Amino acid sequence: xxxxxxxxxxxxxxxxxxxxxxxxxxxxxxxxxxxxxxxxxxxxxxxxxxxxxxxxxxxxxxxxxxxxxxxxxxxxxxxxxxxxxxxxxxxxxxxxxxxxxxxxxxxxxxxxxxxxxxxxxxxxxxxxxxxxxxxxxxxxxxxxxxxxxxxxxxxxxxxxxxxxxxxxxxxxxxxxxxxxxxxxxxxxxxxxxxxxxxxxxxxxxxxxxxxxxxxxxxxxxxxxxxxxxxxxxxxxxxxxxxxxxxxxxxxxxxxxxxxxxxxxxxxxxxxxxxxxxxxxxxxxxxxxxxxxxxxxxxxxxxxxxxxxxxxxxxxxxxxxxxxxxxxxxxxxxxxxxxxxxxxxxxxxxxxxxxxxxxxxxxxxx
Amino acid sequence: xxxxxxxxxxxxxxxxxxxxxxxxxxxxxxxxxxxxxxxxxxxxxxxxxxxxxxxxxxxxxxxxxxxxxxxxxxxxxxxxxxxxxxxxxxxxxxxxxxxxxxxxxxxxxxxxxxxxxxxxxxxxxxxxxxxxxxxxxxxxxxxxxxxxxxxxxxxxxxxxxxxxxxxxxxxxxxxxxxxxxxxxxxxxxxxxxxxxxxxxxxxxxxxxxxxxxxxxxxxxxxxxxxxxxxxxxxxxxxxxxxxxxxxxxxxxxxxxxxxxxxxxxxxxxxxxxxxxxxxxxxxxxxxxxxxxxxxxxxxxxxxxxxxxxxxxxxxxxxx
Numbered sequence: 238x239x240x241x242x243x244x245x246x247x248x249x250x251x252x253x254x255x256x257x258x259x260x261x262x263x264x265x266x267x268x269x270x271x272x273x274x275x276x277x278x279x280x281x282x283x284x285x286x287x288x289x290x291x292x293x294x295x296x297x298x299x300x301x302x303x304x305x306x307x308x309x310x311x312x313x314x315x316x317x318x319x320x321x322x323x324x325x326x327x328x329x330x331x332x333x334x335x336x337x338x339x340x341x342x343x344x345x346x347x348x349x350x351x352x353x354x355x356x357x358x359x360x361x362x363x364x365x366x367x368x369x370x371x372x373x374x375x376x377x378x379x380x381x382x383x384x385x386x387x388x389x390x391x392x393x394x395x396x397x398x399x400x401x402x403x404x405x406x407x408x409x410x411x412x413x414x415x416x417x418x419x420x421x422x423x424x425x426x427x428x429x430x431x432x433x434x435x436x437x438x439x440x441x442x443x444x445x446x447x448x449x450x451x452x453x454x455x456x457x458x459x460x461x462x463x464x465x466x467x468x469x470x471x472x473x474x475x476x477x478x479x480x481x482x483x484x485x486x487x488x489x490x491x492x493x494x495x496x497x498x499x500x501x502x503x504x505x506x507x508x509x510x511x512x513x514x515x516x517x518x519x520x521x522x523x524x525x526x527x528x529x530x531x532x533x534x535x536x537x538x539x540x541x542x543x544x545x546x547x548x549x550x551x552x553x554x555x556x557x558x559x560x561x562x563x564x565x566x567x568x569x570x571x572x573x574x575x576x577x578x579x580x581x582x583x584x585x586x587x588x589x590x591x592x593x594x595x596x597x598x599x600x601x602x
Numbered sequence: 603x604x605x606x607x608x609x610x611x612x613x614x615x616x617x618x619x620x621x622x623x624x625x626x627x628x629x630x631x632x633x634x635x636x637x638x639x640x641x642x643x644x645x646x647x648x649x650x651x652x653x654x655x656x657x658x659x660x661x662x663x664x665x666x667x668x669x670x671x672x673x674x675x676x677x678x679x680x681x682x683x684x685x686x687x688x689x690x691x692x693x694x695x696x697x698x699x700x701x702x703x704x705x706x707x708x709x710x711x712x713x714x715x716x717x718x719x720x721x722x723x724x725x726x727x728x729x730x731x732x733x734x735x736x737x738x739x740x741x742x743x744x745x746x747x748x749x750x751x752x753x754x755x756x757x758x759x760x761x762x763x764x765x766x767x768x769x770x771x772x773x774x775x776x777x778x779x780x781x782x783x784x785x786x787x788x789x790x791x792x793x794x795x796x797x798x799x800x801x802x803x804x805x806x807x808x809x810x811x812x813x814x815x816x817x818x819x820x821x822x823x824x825x826x827x828x829x830x831x832x833x834x835x836x837x838x839x840x841x842x843x844x845x846x847x848x849x850x851x852x853x854x855x856x857x858x859x860x861x862x863x864x865x866x867x868x869x870x871x872x873x874x875x876x877x878x879x880x881x882x883x884x885x886x887x888x889x890x891x892x893x894x895x896x897x898x899x900x901x902x903x904x905x906x907x908x909x910x911x912x913x914x915x916x917x918x919x920x921x
Contacts, residue, residue, distance in 0.1 A: 328827065342823045345820070356827040
């Protein structure tokens with residue numbers, strides 16, 4: 238996994254939005270890479286900057302007055318310095334994107350076919366009839382029954398799952414090298430979610446594209462991702478292969494995410510534990526480790542020291558930004574992974590009981 | 603859909619009968635000038651007034667008068683005769699319809715083109731100097747009454763009383779078939795005056811509607827698939843135009859019933875001026891006829907807008 242091979246390489250990306258209340262640091266220096274044919278999952282709660290970073294990749298935050306710095310290298314070209322027309326030629330062609338809510342992401346007054354045809358014609362100089370054939374072929378490819386008829390339907394005549402299939406068909410129109418999927422299953426029923434994920438995996442195998450999947454749902458990344466980056470408050474706090482993140486999670490925030498979803502293999506009466514508190518303000522983020530106000534294991538000096546992403550001992554491709562000692566983290570997760578409470582884990586690790594985690598009034602959703 | 607249209611048409615006919623009754627009550631039952639007195643000349647003999655009342659049928663009871671009127675309208679499509687000129691109301695209206703039609707259609711084209719293009723440019727460059735300037739100007743145009751604006755235009759540009767004698771002034775209207783060029787030049791000022799207020803309203807509507815739409819997810823999708831800016835704006839305009847279209851249809855319907863102020867200021871022999879004159883002289887059959895015509899246009903415009911809406915927005919289905 239050398240950097241040279243990466244299809245997409247994001248380096249020290251900062252995205253800030255000036256607002257009336259102050260500058261919003263939506264993305265605060267993140268670095269990640271996506272390799273051809275592989276899947277990176279970016280995980281985090283709403284407001285952690287995961288969507289903004291991917292929209293920035295396509296240059297879609299430029300108009301919103303964002304201040305952007307860093308580099309986004311796609312096949313060696315820096316997308317941040319590319320003029321608008323050059324970026325347009327890449328959008329939907331080399332890099333395509335699908336969105337959370339397919340109903341609002343499809344134009345309600347245009348037929349699905351027309352929207353697909355447009356996507357083809359935006360990048361290919363082919364006759365309309367050819368583009369329409371392609372649209373029908375694409376709808377078939379994503380598993381929409383009777384595509385020759387459905388091509389003339391309007392989005393509201395499709396079910397939620399079919400709409401997302403249509404979105405995927407549109408994204409695939411020009412066989413992109415990279416597909417960015419922003420919460421592609423969040424708005425769908427659970428059974429349909431599984432179908433959509435399976436569809437994306439099949440298409441990835443068939444077309445060999447790379448996928449960047451953005452989600453708050455660890456279940457989705459467990460299914461899809463080769464590599465995972467966990468984002469919190471505009472930063473990546475932990476990154477590594479999917480196996481290492483699920484087997485040996487290092488960051489207390491990742492622990493929180495893992496413990497807030499049900500998993501097979503855990504005891505039936507083990508309770509799900511929410512992460513208390515709310516995501517921090519991105520205008521004036523907490524000092525030191527951004528997670529310390531919500532971290533049950535935070536020590537007094539964690540409010541001062543800003544942790545950097547560092548390799549985990551014995552795992553060179555697993556990085557974490559946490560101020561706790563490796564050994565302490567190992568013991569904490571050992572206890573938590575076995576179903577213990579944070580208090581038990583603290584005792585086990587021999588740490589002084591931290592302050593109360595932020596008052597548990599509002600659970601994050 | 604067909605059943606829906608038929609139901610709407612039947613409802614429209616009922617509505618027209620109600621309009622008939624209401625105007626009848628308004629102008630006949632409630633105290634207005636006695637048309638017989640108005641016709642009898644200066645210092646009339648009571649006998650003469652009585653005679654005129656008999657001729658006009660004013661001596662019958664009010665329900666009987668209404669029944670007579672309704673019978674003529676429904677059976678013979680006859681709206682009676684002007685108390686003044688004796689002319690049949692039907693021919694009086696049809697003579698004047700072309701002037702009103704010319705005025706309304708020209709103005710409508712002008713205001714929809716001007717309003718929408720200004721609105722689109724403003725929406726795409728919100729808070730720019732251009733946006734602020736045209737939105738400020740539009741507020742002035744909305745606030746300026748038509749009759750005042752009409753007089754200002756005449757004062758500035760009319761060939762008889764204007765400061766810059768470049769356009770034919772009031773009373774210069776001729777029919778399109780008579781002299782197309784004169785028809786066109788004589789209508790330039792009325793068109794502009796009639797269109798200005800609406801154009802400003804449409805510009806503001808389009809601006810707010812489009813700037814809202816441009817934040818929608820599907821606009822982001824359009825960008826994300828690599829469409830050019832023009833095509834992306836096209837997606838926005840397509841979605842933003844629907845509410846404006848509804849208003850447009852109704853407004854044209856209303857104006858076809860007569861643009862009273864503008865027709866009066868520019869002395870255009872249209873339906874608006876006819877009804878104005880008829881009201882001044884208690885010419886009941888003409889009032890009744892113009893009101894009925896105006897209501898008919900509004901009802902038809904309503905139905906047409908509803909039908910067209912089903913095509914404009916496929917999510918709308920009537921049953």
